[in-house]
Amino acid sequence: MTRDTAVELRRRLVARLVADDVLHDPEVRRAAGTVPREVFLGSAVYKPSKPPGVTVWTPLSRDSTPADEWLRLAYRNQTWVTQIDGVLAENAGGPVTGGSPTSSSTLPGVVLWMIEQAGIARGKRVLIIGTGTGLSTAYVCEVAGEGNVTSIETDADAAERARKALGEAGYAPTLITADGLRGCPDRAPYDVVIAFCSMRHVPYGLLQQIATGGTLLVTLSGWGAAYGLVRLTVGNGATAQGRFLPGYTSFMIARPHDHPPHGPFEFLPGHERPSRIDPALLDDWTGRFVAQLAAPSAERLGAGAEQVLLDVSTGSQARVRSAASGEGWTVVQRGPLDLWNAVEDSVTTWQRHGSPFLSEFGMTITPDAQEVWLHSPRGPKWALPV
Secondary structure, three states: OOOHHHHHHHHHHHHHHOOOOOOOOOOHHHHHHHOOOHOOOOEEEEEOOOOOOOOOEEEOOOOOOOOOHHHHHHOOOOOOOEOOOOOEEHHHOOEEOOEEEEEEEOHHHHHHHHHHHOOOOOOOEEEOOOOOOOOOHHHHHHHHHHEEEEEEEEOOOHHEEEEEEEEHOOOOEEEOOOOHHOHHHHHHEEEEEEEEEEEEEOHHHHHHOOOEEEEEEEEOOOOOOOOEEEEEEEOOOOOOEEEOOOOOOOOOOHHHHOOOOOOOOOOOEEEEEEOOOOOHHOHHHHHHHHHHOOOOOOOOOOOOOEEEEEEEEOOEEEEEEOOOOOOOOOEEEOOOOHHHHHHHHHHHHHOOOOOOOOHEEEEEEOOOEEEEEOOOOOOOOEOOOO
16 A cells, blocks of 8 residues: 555544544644554554453454555554553464453544643643553644653553654654653643543642643543543642543553452352342443442442442442342442442432433542532532542
């Protein structure tokens, strides 16, 4: 395939994103039509098997793929996983069964939309948390100017891979291999901090690196596999406030914020009673987020009519399933935390207010607390684990 074909594929991608009402800013559109995504996919990606069953990740090599097919793959508005459990696709010896993605090239539409939502523009100083493949950093370099861009990646292999790709594509931002949650004080203050990973809460030290009036765009997540993208405006000191954005945005959680490891566990007998809510509500995007706010230390392992919550640190468990009678649901709990009680209270509060989508929620950060609220700061509140 010729270089012109890559240009044409980029043009088509931009046209599709504009038609889908994703892109509006002319500079962001120009960046989307300029950055060669194929460079940032490197020499291999992981191709997942289709559900049901355990996902099998099969390395797909650029060298073994026809050039035209590789280019079309690069310009799909699709996420391509590039690392599983710390192993880059080009270093995998064969298919990987199960495993967790630890780095990826996020679908361009989400990255470009987030750049617009963060208000990134020429001359603004930007900190990117989660360099990944380097694609998002390249887009921001095009919009803000590479001299204004600092990008942090915690994984050394992924960082080196991104460094090479950015150089090959002609970009030279400041690249740092470190814990992105700590930011980069030496380059502060920033007008915008944008995270391409998720966090359980916002580190205060990171917040203090943003100029007053600046923007933090970050996905809040947790151990309940729920996600919400929030745009915060930073005030004086360690303060910020803003609202969650519409849509469905999820990112891998920052490694220091991931849940404690555990092996197979046995669900033990406990106190049994009827559940006040349908456990399938945790499959709803916002319902799951509201449940996670109520039980932030619990990992969610179930789905549908059977939900399992497990708190490794305290040994607390909750298991909810359809009642034996066929009507309603039964919950069994044990341990010092009544996990399902908290979830029920949270979900019913959300239902009393009309079960709105996550965009009706907001967040306030003060030096003393980080809270998520519904409708307004005077509405129902949930404290984040800080």
